[in-house]
Structures are given as structure tokens and as C-alpha cells.
Amino acid sequence: xxxxxxxxxxxxxxxxxxxxxxxxxxxxxxxxxxxxxxxxxxxxxxxxxxxxxxxxxxxxxxxxxxxxxxxxxxxxxxxxxxxxxxxxxxxxxxxxxxxxxxxxxx
DNA sequence: CTTCTGACTGGGA
DNA sequence: GTCCCAGCCAGAA
Numbered sequence: 001x002x003x004x005x006x007x008x009x010x011x012x013x014x015x016x017x018x019x020x021x022x023x024x025x026x027x028x029x030x031x032x033x034x035x036x037x038x039x040x041x042x043x044x045x046x047x048x049x050x051x052x053x054x055x056x057x058x059x060x061x062x063x064x065x066x067x068x069x070x071x072x073x074x075x076x077x078x079x080x081x082x083x084x085x086x087x088x089x090x091x092x093x094x095x096x097x098x099x100x101x102x103x104x105x106x
Numbered sequence: 107c108t109t110c111t112g113a114c115t116g117g118g119a
Numbered sequence: 120g121t122c123c124c125a126g127c128c129a130g131a132a
Contacts, residue, residue, distance in 0.1 A: 003129095003130095004128090004129060004130085005129090005130085022114085022115095023113075023114050023115085024114065024115060027114085027115095027128085031128080033127090033128090034114080034115065034116095035114090035115085035126085035127045035128060036114090036127075036128040036129070037114040037115060037127090037128085038111095038112060038113090038114045038115085038127070038128060038129080039112085039114090039127090039128050039129040039130075040113085040114075040128095040129095041112065041113040041114055042111085042112050042113075042114095042128090042129070042130075043113095043129085043130090044113060045112070045113050046112095046130085046131095047113095057113085060113080061113090062113080062114060062115080063114075063115065063116085064114095064115090067113080068113050068114075069113045070112080070113055071113060074113080076113095079113090093120095
């Protein structure tokens, strides 16, 4: 309980639809610094199948406003499509405007 | 215990 | 604007 992974999932669950957050932001909420952003990404990478339907991993992107998934099962195209379906606008460069859709933690 | 990897970030070219 | 390099954290072998 209260493992780093579980916390990541919890924070991601708090992200409302139509909004996106960055790994560094989540890391900051958990550890207070954006240094563990890598662990956050790894946590989502090891996201259990039973949490996939519960945790909106697709709402988590990098600070560049782009999708960083290396997971072929969860390709960037799919993540992009999911965000678009929620109302998130993607630029012609497949980039998201964090200034508008960036979730600052409510 | 040590070692490595990874869905990141920031700064420099 | 984009691309490349080095640094940090957490977990698994």
C-alpha cells in the first residue's frame, strides 16, 4: 500500500477528462520534485491490466506536450485518439497545448 | 548487497 | 523550432 506506483495511479485518476498532465508534474506531487518523472513513466509502463481501465494513463504526456509512449500496445496514435475523443486539441505537430489542457492539480 | 533499465527533464548545439 | 547528451529516482533481477 502507498507504494510509489499506487500513488502514481491515484494521481493520474484525479486528472479530469479533457485535461492532460505531465510526468514531471505527477512526480512533483508525489516526491515534491520533477526528478522522479522517469519512475512515473515506468510506473505507467508497468500498469497492471486491472488498473488500465481505471487509470487514464493516456492523459499523461511529457513536458514537451507530446506523447512519449514506447509501448507498442499503447501506441502514441491510440493515446492521441483517446485524448482527442475527450476534447483535447492536438496541433499539426501532434502536440498539445499544456497551457490550456495542462492540469495543474485542480 | 550491486547493476540495469525506463512512457522523463533540462540545457546546449 | 528540433535534435543530442548527461543526470536522477524507483523497482526488478
